[in-house]
Amino acid sequence: MNQENQVIFKGTKDGITVVFDPEAPFASLCEQLEKKVEDASKFFDGVKTSIAFKGRVFSDEEEQKLLDIVCSHTTMQITFVKTENDEVGRISALLSKQMQPFNLTKFHKGSLRNGQRIDFDGSVVIIGDVNPGAEIKATGNIIILGQLKGMAHAGCSGMSEAFVSAVYMAPVQLRIADIITRFPEENKKGPKPPEYAFVKDGQIFVMELA
Numbered sequence: 001m002n003q004e005n006q007v008i009f010k011g012t013k014d015g016i017t018v019v020f021d022p023e024a025p026f027a028s029l030c031e032q033l034e035k036k037v038e039d040a041s042k043f044f045d046g047v048k049t050s051i052a053f054k055g056r057v058f059s060d061e062e063e064q065k066l067l068d069i070v071c072s073h074t075t076m077q078i079t080f081v082k083t084e085n086d087e088v089g090r091i092s093a094l095l096s097k098q099m100q101p102f103n104l105t106k107f108h109k110g111s112l113r114n115g116q117r118i119d120f121d122g123s124v125v126i127i128g129d130v131n132p133g134a135e136i137k138a139t140g141n142i143i144i145l146g147q148l149k150g151m152a153h154a155g156c157s158g159m160s161e162a163f164v165s166a167v168y169m170a171p172v173q174l175r176i177a178d179i180i181t182r183f184p185e186e187n188k189k190g191p192k193p194p195e196y197a198f199v200k201d202g203q204i205f206v207m208e209l210a
Helices: 025-037 060-073 089-099
Strands: 007-012 015-020 048-054 077-082 107-109 116-122 123-126 135-140 142-148 151-154 163-170 173-175 179-181 195-200 203-208
Touching: 007 025, 007 163, 025 060, 048 060, 060 077, 060 116, 107 116, 116 123, 123 135, 135 142, 142 151, 151 163, 163 173, 179 203
Parallel strands: 015 048, 048 077, 077 107, 107 123, 116 135, 123 142, 135 151, 142 163, 151 173
Antiparallel strands: 007 015, 163 195, 173 179, 195 203
Protein backbone atom coordinates (compact mmCIF):
# COMPACT_ATOMS: atom_id res chain seq x y z
CA MET A 1 0.00 0.00 0.00
CA ASN A 2 1.14 3.54 -0.78
CA GLN A 3 2.53 5.02 2.43
CA GLU A 4 0.18 8.00 2.22
CA ASN A 5 -2.77 5.60 2.21
CA GLN A 6 -1.70 3.98 5.49
CA VAL A 7 -3.80 6.61 7.31
CA ILE A 8 -7.06 7.83 5.77
CA PHE A 9 -9.44 10.42 7.24
CA LYS A 10 -13.17 10.13 6.59
CA GLY A 11 -15.92 12.48 7.69
CA THR A 12 -19.18 10.83 8.81
CA LYS A 13 -22.44 12.08 10.32
CA ASP A 14 -21.13 10.91 13.72
CA GLY A 15 -17.72 12.57 13.52
CA ILE A 16 -14.29 11.78 12.12
CA THR A 17 -13.10 8.27 11.33
CA VAL A 18 -9.41 7.51 10.90
CA VAL A 19 -8.76 4.28 9.00
CA PHE A 20 -5.35 2.65 9.59
CA ASP A 21 -3.54 0.10 7.43
CA PRO A 22 -3.63 -3.14 9.51
CA GLU A 23 -0.22 -4.27 8.18
CA ALA A 24 1.82 -1.06 8.50
CA PRO A 25 4.31 -0.60 11.37
CA PHE A 26 2.93 1.51 14.19
CA ALA A 27 5.79 4.04 13.87
CA SER A 28 4.90 4.56 10.22
CA LEU A 29 1.25 5.10 11.12
CA CYS A 30 2.24 7.73 13.69
CA GLU A 31 4.39 9.50 11.11
CA GLN A 32 1.62 9.56 8.52
CA LEU A 33 -1.01 10.62 11.07
CA GLU A 34 1.15 13.53 12.21
CA LYS A 35 1.75 14.63 8.62
CA LYS A 36 -1.95 14.53 7.71
CA VAL A 37 -3.06 16.29 10.88
CA GLU A 38 -0.49 19.04 10.30
CA ASP A 39 -1.62 19.46 6.68
CA ALA A 40 -5.27 19.74 7.74
CA SER A 41 -4.76 21.62 11.01
CA LYS A 42 -6.81 24.66 9.91
CA PHE A 43 -9.70 22.39 8.94
CA PHE A 44 -9.71 20.70 12.36
CA ASP A 45 -9.13 23.77 14.55
CA GLY A 46 -12.01 24.43 16.93
CA VAL A 47 -14.04 21.48 15.67
CA LYS A 48 -16.00 19.61 18.36
CA THR A 49 -16.38 16.00 17.27
CA SER A 50 -15.99 12.33 18.07
CA ILE A 51 -13.09 10.39 16.61
CA ALA A 52 -13.05 6.71 15.67
CA PHE A 53 -9.98 4.57 14.99
CA LYS A 54 -10.67 1.82 12.48
CA GLY A 55 -8.75 -0.88 10.64
CA ARG A 56 -6.74 -2.41 13.46
CA VAL A 57 -6.71 -2.97 17.21
CA PHE A 58 -4.40 -0.74 19.27
CA SER A 59 -3.17 -1.11 22.83
CA ASP A 60 -4.11 1.56 25.38
CA GLU A 61 -0.62 3.05 25.08
CA GLU A 62 -0.85 3.17 21.29
CA GLU A 63 -4.29 4.80 21.42
CA GLN A 64 -2.95 7.45 23.76
CA LYS A 65 -0.01 8.09 21.42
CA LEU A 66 -2.36 8.59 18.47
CA LEU A 67 -4.57 10.94 20.49
CA ASP A 68 -1.53 12.91 21.61
CA ILE A 69 -0.54 13.41 17.97
CA VAL A 70 -4.00 14.69 17.05
CA CYS A 71 -4.30 16.97 20.08
CA SER A 72 -0.79 18.41 19.79
CA HIS A 73 -1.36 19.73 16.26
CA THR A 74 -4.97 20.98 16.44
CA THR A 75 -7.44 22.65 18.77
CA MET A 76 -9.99 19.97 17.97
CA GLN A 77 -12.35 19.25 20.88
CA ILE A 78 -12.73 15.47 20.98
CA THR A 79 -15.97 14.47 22.71
CA PHE A 80 -15.26 10.74 22.81
CA VAL A 81 -13.00 8.09 21.31
CA LYS A 82 -14.19 4.92 19.64
CA THR A 83 -11.73 2.18 18.70
CA GLU A 84 -11.91 -1.13 16.84
CA ASN A 85 -12.65 -2.79 20.19
CA ASP A 86 -15.49 -0.39 20.96
CA GLU A 87 -18.93 -0.88 19.45
CA VAL A 88 -20.58 1.41 21.95
CA GLY A 89 -20.56 4.84 20.35
CA ARG A 90 -24.35 4.76 20.21
CA ILE A 91 -24.58 5.27 23.98
CA SER A 92 -22.43 8.41 23.99
CA ALA A 93 -25.43 10.69 23.55
CA LEU A 94 -26.97 9.28 26.73
CA LEU A 95 -23.82 10.06 28.70
CA SER A 96 -22.67 13.33 27.13
CA LYS A 97 -24.38 15.55 29.68
CA GLN A 98 -22.99 13.50 32.58
CA MET A 99 -19.47 13.51 31.18
CA GLN A 100 -19.13 17.32 31.27
CA PRO A 101 -16.76 19.03 31.81
CA PHE A 102 -14.46 16.13 30.82
CA ASN A 103 -15.06 15.93 27.06
CA LEU A 104 -12.42 13.37 26.10
CA THR A 105 -13.84 9.92 26.85
CA LYS A 106 -12.47 6.42 26.36
CA PHE A 107 -14.92 3.55 25.85
CA HIS A 108 -13.66 0.05 26.72
CA LYS A 109 -15.73 -2.98 25.78
CA GLY A 110 -15.05 -6.03 27.96
CA SER A 111 -14.39 -6.80 31.61
CA LEU A 112 -11.10 -6.03 33.36
CA ARG A 113 -9.49 -8.98 35.09
CA ASN A 114 -7.07 -9.17 38.03
CA GLY A 115 -3.88 -7.29 37.13
CA GLN A 116 -5.40 -5.26 34.28
CA ARG A 117 -5.39 -1.47 34.44
CA ILE A 118 -6.67 1.51 32.50
CA ASP A 119 -5.04 4.90 33.04
CA PHE A 120 -6.56 7.67 30.90
CA ASP A 121 -6.39 11.45 30.64
CA GLY A 122 -10.13 12.06 30.40
CA SER A 123 -13.23 10.07 31.33
CA VAL A 124 -13.64 6.30 31.04
CA VAL A 125 -16.70 4.16 30.28
CA ILE A 126 -16.37 0.41 30.84
CA ILE A 127 -18.86 -1.90 29.12
CA GLY A 128 -18.32 -4.83 31.45
CA ASP A 129 -17.12 -5.59 34.98
CA VAL A 130 -14.08 -4.37 36.88
CA ASN A 131 -13.05 -7.43 38.86
CA PRO A 132 -11.00 -7.57 42.09
CA GLY A 133 -7.36 -6.77 41.35
CA ALA A 134 -8.23 -4.57 38.34
CA GLU A 135 -7.81 -0.79 38.45
CA ILE A 136 -9.08 2.29 36.61
CA LYS A 137 -7.56 5.76 36.89
CA ALA A 138 -9.05 8.71 35.05
CA THR A 139 -8.56 12.46 35.27
CA GLY A 140 -12.30 12.73 34.56
CA ASN A 141 -15.33 10.60 35.41
CA ILE A 142 -15.64 6.80 35.54
CA ILE A 143 -18.82 5.01 34.44
CA ILE A 144 -19.04 1.22 34.67
CA LEU A 145 -21.90 -0.55 32.92
CA GLY A 146 -21.36 -3.63 35.05
CA GLN A 147 -19.93 -4.50 38.45
CA LEU A 148 -17.20 -2.47 40.13
CA LYS A 149 -15.29 -4.79 42.46
CA GLY A 150 -11.75 -3.55 41.83
CA MET A 151 -10.25 -0.10 42.36
CA ALA A 152 -11.48 3.14 40.76
CA HIS A 153 -9.83 6.55 40.97
CA ALA A 154 -11.70 9.39 39.26
CA GLY A 155 -10.37 12.93 39.07
CA CYS A 156 -6.89 11.55 39.72
CA SER A 157 -5.26 14.87 38.77
CA GLY A 158 -7.15 16.59 41.57
CA MET A 159 -10.58 17.30 40.05
CA SER A 160 -13.00 16.83 42.93
CA GLU A 161 -15.98 17.48 40.60
CA ALA A 162 -15.44 14.06 39.02
CA PHE A 163 -17.72 11.12 39.85
CA VAL A 164 -17.85 7.32 39.74
CA SER A 165 -20.97 5.44 38.68
CA ALA A 166 -21.59 1.69 38.41
CA VAL A 167 -24.50 -0.67 37.84
CA TYR A 168 -23.28 -2.60 40.92
CA MET A 169 -20.81 -0.75 43.13
CA ALA A 170 -18.70 -2.80 45.54
CA PRO A 171 -15.12 -1.57 45.06
CA VAL A 172 -12.06 -2.63 47.00
CA GLN A 173 -11.17 1.05 47.08
CA LEU A 174 -12.82 4.15 45.64
CA ARG A 175 -11.01 7.47 45.17
CA ILE A 176 -12.12 10.83 43.83
CA ALA A 177 -9.32 13.40 43.60
CA ASP A 178 -7.32 12.88 46.83
CA ILE A 179 -10.24 11.50 48.88
CA ILE A 180 -10.33 7.77 49.57
CA THR A 181 -13.17 5.59 50.83
CA ARG A 182 -13.73 1.86 51.36
CA PHE A 183 -17.11 0.20 51.20
CA PRO A 184 -18.32 -1.70 54.29
CA GLU A 185 -18.55 -5.46 53.73
CA GLU A 186 -22.31 -5.38 54.29
CA ASN A 187 -22.58 -2.97 51.37
CA LYS A 188 -20.89 -5.47 49.06
CA LYS A 189 -23.48 -8.22 49.40
CA GLY A 190 -26.86 -8.85 47.84
CA PRO A 191 -28.70 -7.05 45.03
CA LYS A 192 -28.82 -3.26 44.93
CA PRO A 193 -29.58 -0.52 42.39
CA PRO A 194 -27.01 1.39 40.33
CA GLU A 195 -25.13 3.95 42.40
CA TYR A 196 -23.28 7.22 41.96
CA ALA A 197 -20.32 8.41 44.06
CA PHE A 198 -19.34 12.08 44.30
CA VAL A 199 -17.55 14.52 46.60
CA LYS A 200 -19.37 16.96 48.85
CA ASP A 201 -17.91 18.91 51.77
CA GLY A 202 -14.64 16.99 51.48
CA GLN A 203 -16.25 13.55 51.74
CA ILE A 204 -17.36 10.90 49.25
CA PHE A 205 -21.12 10.31 49.19
CA VAL A 206 -22.83 7.40 47.44
CA MET A 207 -26.39 7.71 46.19
CA GLU A 208 -28.75 5.55 44.17
CA LEU A 209 -29.17 6.59 40.56
CA ALA A 210 -32.73 7.74 39.96
